[in-house]
Amino acid sequence: MLKHGILGLLNYGDMTGYEIMTIFRESLSHFWTAQTSQIYRELQGLENEGWITSKHVAQTGRPDKKILSITGSGKQELDRWLEDDRQFNVRLPLLMKTFFRGELDADKNIAFFRSLAKNPSVFPGGYAAAQAAADRYAAIIGDSGKALFWKFTIDFGLMYEKMLQQWCERCIRELKGMQHEHSAD
Amino acid sequence: MLKHGILGLLNYGDMTGYEIMTIFRESLSHFWTAQTSQIYRELQGLENEGWITSKHVAQTGRPDKKILSITGSGKQELDRWLEDDRQFNVRLPLLMKTFFRGELDADKNIAFFRSLAKNPSVFPGGYAAAQAAADRYAAIIGDSGKALFWKFTIDFGLMYEKMLQQWCERCIRELKGMQHEHSAD
């Protein structure tokens, strides 16, 4: 996944690993976490596969850099990956923990859901910042059709956050209902 | 995550690896995928940590089995994990692909969102089956407080699916809007 994400970014234009990292932080990181070290490792993998090539550029006053470009076979691989519509493996750590929270007492659980509803999980920097970053890059990419899909992922994040809040409220209501039943015994 | 999920299941009562696997398929697998082989590997890890113990039971007519039990330190570890409310790493493969779908043409993308909206992603066996499994195990666990959290995860799945459908419809509308603009040129 990450490998193809990086390939997708390089498809917008040539970049250094450092630039990939900074764009990644403002875009893909909203739905995929990765450390800098992993990005550099994946870049080596992409080069080994022949999907990207690199050009060493000496600089004075700042570190030398490696400019990376997608190759023809890299573009082909990106398209192949995009066309593959199989379902993806689910992985929601939040639910894994929720599932077993019956071990903890109701007050702790209510506090948990309250804090979850309050803290934005998808855009820690806020929706506006995410949208601003998307607009900034849309101008660079210069293709409104491509930028639209960036926006779609931001829309998803917003809708997800709203849904999460509703779910939290519902869980809190049901937990409070249980508490009442108990005190009525 | 998986390690602690297995620990949580063993906290309901003693089980064999095989039983963990079957319960897993009807519960945790809705938000976490894992192969049988990984479950057995994690079980070895749990035993190495001293969080579970095993008892070999010889059987005639069917394979011998290993009955697993959570230990005191295992229960402690489970609680420690549950109390740790740090945010989790996000990982939404669906959005990774969506982000770059601008490479494909609008018709393909509309078809993609249509199929996504139609096919239930969280409960491939249907909501009713998931709920039935939860009820069945609730009777076994015999603790309505714990069963409530199982239900919460199913509620989440339902709300997520509805949200996903709305998102798909919205994306389709915007893509169609773009097509109109083009044909009006």
Added chain:
DNA sequence: TGGGTCATGTAACCTGTTACATGATTAG
């Protein structure tokens, strides 16, 4: 003089994926 930016990684470890392996009993 201290922190942020630019710029690159290595190493060890842990977790997830894919493929393979075995074999008896029981229900249709």
Added chain:
DNA sequence: CTAATCATGTAACAGGTTACATGACCCA
């Protein structure tokens, strides 16, 4: 007779996490 159920794994590889490493420039 054949498929499902019970019951256990190993091996190799791919991908993600954590910790560590270097160093010059520029701005406050």
